[in-house]
Amino acid sequence: MATKNKKYDRDFLLGLMEKLMLVRKFEEKIQWLFAQGFVYGTTHLGIGEEATGVGTTAALKKDDYMLATHRGHGQAIGKGVNINDMMAEMLAREPGVNRGKGGSMHIADIQNGILGANGILGANAPLACGAALTIKMKNIPDRVSVAFFGDGASNEGAVHEAMNLASVWNLPVLFVLTENKYGMSTPLDKVVKEKDFNKRAAAYGMKSLEVDGNDVLAVYEAVSKARKYAVEGNGPVLIIEHTYRTSGHSKSDGNLYRTKEEIAEWKEKNPTKRFGDYLLSNGIITEAELKEIDERVQKKIDDAVEYAKSCPQPSVDDLEKSVYAE
Amino acid sequence: MREITYAEAVREAMSEEMRRDENVFFMGEDIGVYCGAFGVSKGMVQEFGEKRVIDTPISETAFVGAGIGAAVTGMRPIVELMFSDFMAVCYDQIINQAAKMHFMFAGKVKVPMVIRTAAGGGTGAAAQHSQSLEQMYTHVPGLKVVVPSTPYDAKGLLKSAIRDDNCVMFLEQKKLYRTKGEVPEEDYVIPLGKADIKREGKDVSVITYGRMVQMSLDVAEKLEKEGVSVEVLDLRTLSPLDTDAIIKTAKKTGKVVVVHESVKFAGFGGEVVSTIMESDAFFTLDAPVKRVGALYCPVPFNPTLEAAVFPSADRIETAIREVL
Numbered sequence: 179m180a181t182k183n184k185k186y187d188r189d190f191l192l193g194l195m196e197k198l199m200l201v202r203k204f205e206e207k208i209q210w211l212f213a214q215g216f217v218y219g220t221t222h223l224g225i226g227e228e229a230t231g232v233g234t235t236a237a238l239k240k241d242d243y244m245l246a247t248h249r250g251h252g253q254a255i256g257k258g259v260n261i262n263d264m265m266a267e268m269l270a271r272e273p274g275v276n277r278g279k280g281g282s283m284h285i286a287d288i289q290n291g292i293l294g295a296n297g298i299l300g301a302n303a304p305l306a307c308g309a310a311l312t313i314k315m316k317n318i319p320d321r322v323s324v325a326f327f328g329d330g331a332s333n334e335g336a337v338h339e340a341m342n343l344a345s346v347w348n349l350p351v352l353f354v355l356t357e358n359k360y361g362m363s364t365p366l367d368k369v370v371k372e373k374d375f376n377k378r379a380a381a382y383g384m385k386s387l388e389v390d391g392n393d394v395l396a397v398y399e400a401v402s403k404a405r406k407y408a409v410e411g412n413g414p415v416l417i418i419e420h421t422y423r424t425s426g427h428s429k430s431d432g433n434l435y436r437t438k439e440e441i442a443e444w445k446e447k448n449p450t451k452r453f454g455d456y457l458l459s460n461g462i463i464t465e466a467e468l469k470e471i472d473e474r475v476q477k478k479i480d481d482a483v484e485y486a487k488s489c490p491q492p493s494v495d496d497l498e499k500s501v502y503a504e
Numbered sequence: 505m506r507e508i509t510y511a512e513a514v515r516e517a518m519s520e521e522m523r524r525d526e527n528v529f530f531m532g533e534d535i536g537v538y539c540g541a542f543g544v545s546k547g548m549v550q551e552f553g554e555k556r557v558i559d560t561p562i563s564e565t566a567f568v569g570a571g572i573g574a575a576v577t578g579m580r581p582i583v584e585l586m587f588s589d590f591m592a593v594c595y596d597q598i599i600n601q602a603a604k605m606h607f608m609f610a611g612k613v614k615v616p617m618v619i620r621t622a623a624g625g626g627t628g629a630a631a632q633h634s635q636s637l638e639q640m641y642t643h644v645p646g647l648k649v650v651v652p653s654t655p656y657d658a659k660g661l662l663k664s665a666i667r668d669d670n671c672v673m674f675l676e677q678k679k680l681y682r683t684k685g686e687v688p689e690e691d692y693v694i695p696l697g698k699a700d701i702k703r704e705g706k707d708v709s710v711i712t713y714g715r716m717v718q719m720s721l722d723v724a725e726k727l728e729k730e731g732v733s734v735e736v737l738d739l740r741t742l743s744p745l746d747t748d749a750i751i752k753t754a755k756k757t758g759k760v761v762v763v764h765e766s767v768k769f770a771g772f773g774g775e776v777v778s779t780i781m782e783s784d785a786f787f788t789l790d791a792p793v794k795r796v797g798a799l800y801c802p803v804p805f806n807p808t809l810e811a812a813v814f815p816s817a818d819r820i821e822t823a824i825r826e827v828l
Contacts, residue, residue, distance in 0.1 A: 275610070276609055276610045277611075279607060279608055280608050280609060280610070284608050284609065286608075286609035286610070287612075288609075288613060293576055293577070294608070297600075298600050298601070301597065301601055304568070304569020304573065304597060305570075305576075306573060307566060307569065308569060308570035308574040308575070308576075309576070309577045311570055312573070312578055313577075315555065316579075335565060336565045336566070336596070339561070340565075340566050340569065340570075342561060342566070343560070343566040343570060500606075500610075501606070501645045501646055502669075503611070503615075503616075503669035503670055
């Protein structure tokens with residue numbers, strides 16, 4: 179782990195543990211619900227990547243703007259979306275965060291700074307620049323705008339344009355690149371010649387940080403540092419978080435592009451188990467306490483599912499009336 | 505009343521709104537000291553400074569996206585795309601982001617933004633700088649689409665567009681930038697979604713918008729001398745569409761010609777005709793409705809070829825005579 183626990187409050191560390199478990203159990207529950215036919219459409223799970231969403235958002239403030247990705251459950255939960263409302267959205271119900279109009283790929287929660295998850299890869303990077311432009315034009319103190327994207331989306335022109343724009347306009351944007359080894363099925367080797375993403379930041383005159391994305395404390399520390407740098411008016415930062423998605427890309431994934439051994443190896447390195455082991459081995463938490471958190475989180479998820487199942491379907495009456503803001 | 509150009513009317517609308525509301529700002533390529541490719545923003549950077557009149561990198565996706573991001577967080581951006589053809593470069597941000605956010609996020613955000621751009625042809629700018637692409641935007645729920653035909657309308661409609669809480673595609677007609685017309689100095693707005701009868705008539709209706717309005721009025725003037733009374737309806741806003749005005753004029757004259765500069769095939773005229781056919785105006789028609797639009801080809805460079813592609817006064821007159 180990145181740092182000796184001395185500098186952290188125990189409650190903070192336990193809070194991180196709980197968030198990691200919450201994200202993990204939320205996604206595992208969605209996987210199960212999907213298999214049971216309760217989840218309509220598709221969903222992109224990020225099992226194995228939960229330290230990126232949780233660690234990054236732990237370093238953000240409630241009012242910081244965040245533009246999430248299609249694989250954004252962990253990002254949204256980390257930023258503080260209500261679990262019941264999010265589960266209701268996953269089941270396409272009326273009280274869902276998007277009133278059943280968005281689903282897994284478009285979770286938005288403005289009260290918590292979540293300006294929406296995006297189904298178009300890389301498209302959130304320019305949007306994040308705009309939110310940062312608001313911060314700059316209105317002189318809003320102590321606020322940043324964050325865009326998550328993956329190594330796959332890093333090759334979208336939108337990301338390159340946005341990085342250049344943020345840099346030349348000195349905008350408080352954090353570009354969070356979750357490098358999870360594959361764009362859907364295509365390995366990084368096949369799509370980029372230069373795998374050192376720091377060089378991309380350098381090309382745009384931007385600061386970059388690189389971190390083990392399965393180490394939640396290391397992610398938290400890197401993003402905290404980047405956030406401080408950006409709010410002090412020094413411009414944007416690219417944060418490269420190395421991780422691995424042990425779940426498939428989506429429901430269509432047959433895992434034909436990687437070996438069982440590779441997945442098994444990364445399951446061992448999964449960030450939730452790793453952080454739990456860290457807390458145990460450093461005497462920060464006991465087995466009993468860890469089990470207690472586990473049970474509490476499990477109940478929260480189970481309750482959310484029961485709540486969502488009890489929620490009504492949205493009305494079809496207001497569809498055409500909901501297109502424009504009045 | 506004083507007369508100013510279409511370009512000056514656009515500038516006046518932007519400047520007045522920027523003085524009225526500090527959240528309104530303006531960005532685009534070379535809009536500062538250069539004043540934009542058509543001189544629309546002359547003097548604006550001097551008045552409002554570089555913080556509110558922002559020259560952008562040549563990155564349409566980035567700055568249109570940034571406009572959307574700023575709009576959803578409390579600003580009211582006016583974004584200029586130098587030529588409307590460049591919309592194709594940033595189509596995702598307009599179609600998948602700006603148009604959908606309000607609906608997809610259950611009304612939690614609004615996108616109060618205007619994308620101003622120079623549309624249309626007749627200037628020798630060839631295939632990639634002469635298109636009229638309005639029908640590509642009217643087809644996307646969530647966008648509003650405005651095409652002003654006079655300096656008076658340009659000012660009043662743009663002020664409404666800037667005050668609107670949705671993404672408005674404001675398609676200025678580059679061929680009209682230097683045309684003059686009466687424009688009040690005081691503040692006024694023209695509501696979006698209201699068509700305007702530019703000329704009353706009783707024998708035949710020409711339903712049109714944009715650059716074709718003046719051409720249709722010229723034809724109407726000519727035919728008046730022969731005793732043919734032509735009504736010219738300027739749609740002004742294509743989305744939302746003033747269907748009542750379309751049906752009303754169709755019922756009034758029973759003979760309709762729809763004219764637009766964009767390609768006739770699958771153009772917006774099809775929507776106008778369908779509006780008539782689906783209404784009880786259908787029973788009052790005395791002749792099949794005619795459409796006049798551009799030929800089905802990219803806009804060519806050669807002036808003779810270019811002129812052959814776009815609707816002309818002659819083609820409008822011929823169509824009118826066919827329905828009479």
